[in-house]
Amino acid sequence: MTTTPRKKKAEETPPLPPEPRLRRVRRWIGRGLAAIAGFYLLLIVLFSFLPPPINLYQMGEAWRLGGISKDWVGWDEIAPAMGRSVVAGEDANFCRHWGFDMAAIREAIKEGSNRGASTLSQQVVKNTFLWHGRSWLRKAMEAGLTPVVELLWSKQRILEVYLNTAEFDEGVFGVQAAAQHYFGVDAAKLTDLQAARLAAVLPNPKEYDAGKPGPFVRKRANQILSGAETIAADGRDDCFEARD
Known part of the structure; x- marks a missing residue:
């Protein structure tokens, strides 16, 4: 009795080679970055209308000091002079830039300093979503998140959040x-x-006192008073102040 060898099934195909390890690593890194981006996007959307809770810096100070003082108030519960004063003192071109004041950045680079180069929008991103301290990672994340905040939040909302999270x-x-x-x-x-x-x-709330101002605070306050009047007169407060 003779037998014939069985034929291989037509549908059988050779197994695929294992996926290269580098490709798998890249895929997981991509997924991780996408998840982080989605997380921050969700926070940005939520905080466009909800008060942000305690941030990382405030948590650290609360632990160090045994507690902190903070009380959220809405835009209508803040004196108009406060918004103009902060803009005049910290970011006079607040209504004219998209998150980064390129003229201030160029001037800071020329002087070899970062003083005055950080906009209110950047400070809001740092205070609300990131951590304090100088590192390339934080600066890179700040640079990536700031345009998104500018796109999804109004200028008034940015200033409102800043005034409720800044340390005085x-x-x-x-x-x-x-x-x-x-x-x-x-x-x-x-x-x-x-x-x-x-x-x-x-600029340095742990050193300066608004209640018992020294020479620096008195001089700077007078400059801010003048600057606040100027931005009100030339319309540089139009992005956060309603006009009659």
Whole structure:
């Protein structure tokens, strides 16, 4: 009796070679980066209308100091002079740029310093989504997130979040807590001079005192008062102040 060898099934195909390890690593890195980008995009959308909770820097200060003072207030509960004062003192071209003040950056590079180059939008991104400290990773993430915030948030919202997250004294965060801390009033009742003094301490709130101002704060506050009047007169506050 003779037998014939079985034929291989026509549908059988040789196994595929294993995927190169480098390709798998690249794919997982891509997925990880996409997940991180999606996470931050979700936060940006949520915080366009919800108050951001405590940030990383505030958490660190709360642990170090045993507590912090912070109290969120809406835009309508902040004296108009406060917004103009902060813009005049920190970012006079706030209404004219898309997140980065290129003229200020060029000037800072020329002087070999980063003072004055960081816009309010960049500071909001750092305060809300990232951490303090100088590192290339943080600066790169800040550079990537700032245009997205500018695209999805109004200028008024950016300034509102800034005023509620900025540090005005050690452990004192936000304009409402600062107004109570220094002057015993609500943020809505701040005078032009009080608002200017609060804005004057922002470069170094742990060193400067808005309630008992020294020569630097008094001089800077006077400059901010003048600058706030200027931006109101020439329309550089039009992106966050309603016009009659």
